[in-house]
Amino acid sequence: MAIPHNYHLCEFMHNVLSFQVLLLLMVDRVIASLVGASIPLPLDAQQLFWNLATLSHQCMQGFTISFLQFIQVLTRCFHRMRVKPSSQPIIVIIPICHCDDTESARASRKQYRETIYSVLFDMNVPAVCAIDQAVLALYAAKRTSGIVVNIGFNVTSVVPIFQGKVMREIGVEIVGQGALKLTGFLRELMQQRNMNFESLYTVRTIKEKLCYVAVDYDAELRKDTQALCQIPGEGLFTLSKERFQTGEILFQPQMGGVRAMGLHRAVALCMDHCFNAEIVSDDGWYKTVVLAGGTSCLPGLPERLEKELHKILPPSMSEGVKVLPPPYGVDSAWFGAKIVSNVSTFIDAWCMTKKRFRQKFRRNTSGRTW
Numbered sequence: 001m002a003i004p005h006n007y008h009l010c011e012f013m014h015n016v017l018s019f020q021v022l023l024l025l026m027v028d029r030v031i032a033s034l035v036g037a038s039i040p041l042p043l044d045a046q047q048l049f050w051n052l053a054t055l056s057h058q059c060m061q062g063f064t065i066s067f068l069q070f071i072q073v074l075t076r077c078f079h080r081m082r083v084k085p086s087s088q089p090i091i092v093i094i095p096i097c098h099c100d101d102t103e104s105a106r107a108s109r110k111q112y113r114e115t116i117y118s119v120l121f122d123m124n125v126p127a128v129c130a131i132d133q134a135v136l137a138l139y140a141a142k143r144t145s146g147i148v149v150n151i152g153f154n155v156t157s158v159v160p161i162f163q164g165k166v167m168r169e170i171g172v173e174i175v176g177q178g179a180l181k182l183t184g185f186l187r188e189l190m191q192q193r194n195m196n197f198e199s200l201y202t203v204r205t206i207k208e209k210l211c212y213v214a215v216d217y218d219a220e221l222r223k224d225t226q227a228l229c230q231i232p233g234e235g236l237f238t239l240s241k242e243r244f245q246t247g248e249i250l251f252q253p254q255m256g257g258v259r260a261m262g263l264h265r266a267v268a269l270c271m272d273h274c275f276n277a278e279i280v281s282d283d284g285w286y287k288t289v290v291l292a293g294g295t296s297c298l299p300g301l302p303e304r305l306e307k308e309l310h311k312i313l314p315p316s317m318s319e320g321v322k323v324l325p326p327p328y329g330v331d332s333a334w335f336g337a338k339i340v341s342n343v344s345t346f347i348d349a350w351c352m353t354k355k356r357f358r359q360k361f362r363r364n365t366s367g368r369t370w
Helices: 043-060 067-081 103-122 133-140 179-191 200-210 217-221 242-248 263-277 301-312 329-341 346-350 354-360
Strands: 010-012 021-024 090-094 127-132 146-151 156-162 173-175 227-231 235-239 288-292 322-324
Touching: 067 103, 090 103, 090 133, 090 329, 103 127, 103 354, 127 133, 127 329, 127 346, 133 146, 133 156, 133 288, 133 329, 146 263, 156 263, 173 263, 179 200, 179 242, 200 227, 200 235, 217 242, 263 301, 288 301, 301 322, 329 346
Parallel strands: 090 127, 146 288, 288 322
Antiparallel strands: 021 090, 146 156, 156 173, 227 235
């Protein structure tokens, strides 16, 4: 499936046991990202956004999402985009979840894919490619091996990938803070200056406009870092040290009241696992670190992470380590999917067809929940 340059991303982020679904569909008009859209949405699109937000809230509170609800979301997506499900193959991008290399985790990952295939094939989609988000982010950086650091909404995952395969047997590191924690921490810092917001969306916008990661935190504290930004409908806001203190909790989580290892230590631990695994004679495959996720676009993050890694890794491991920013910003995984979809063997080598699925799996989805 070749994807022309005028395709647009339609992203539906609804945490289903830490599950995010992103669909690449053939569309000829801008639908916009329904989660955190930067442009006003039509009324029915706003309603869909709130439906998805409700699903996300339910999941974060520990509730499950029913099989039927998932079908309803997809049906509404196709309707809004004015495309027929049968008109093209679909790529579903799956974030890292159930990351352990255990029988239970493997069964859960298999069930996820079975559910996706079953729903989409029942909607007459001709072929489905379900692929890990981290792998696609790596492809977007024109790499097939390396470590992907994905700063997600609730957690950050450090994922070793070798020749396009997630190396769960080596170990995926999970850090218990993500973009939501950074946004919440910035709100706390702003509240200390009597700037109060009911909406985290406004705080997130300020974070994206003004915040950065200090390469040298102590030195940055001695600088004048004041800057301001205008938020339509909200007013003019000025930040100073909050600009870099927000991102600092990635490396010093205790500043934000989080009991977790710093990002640099999680990456170093993953590298140590890769080094000890000795899967190839050349150990350079894991020395390329690719950042992914919206928060990874914070200026200064690649430089700071690379600096910290060189400080804590032994010379034999630190030599040649390079941290790359997300090559296409928040859309890196989408561009990785675009690369995959343009491969000549896309349908045969990358996709599951309805016929193959029916032969491989028993069709039994009654009572299934996410």
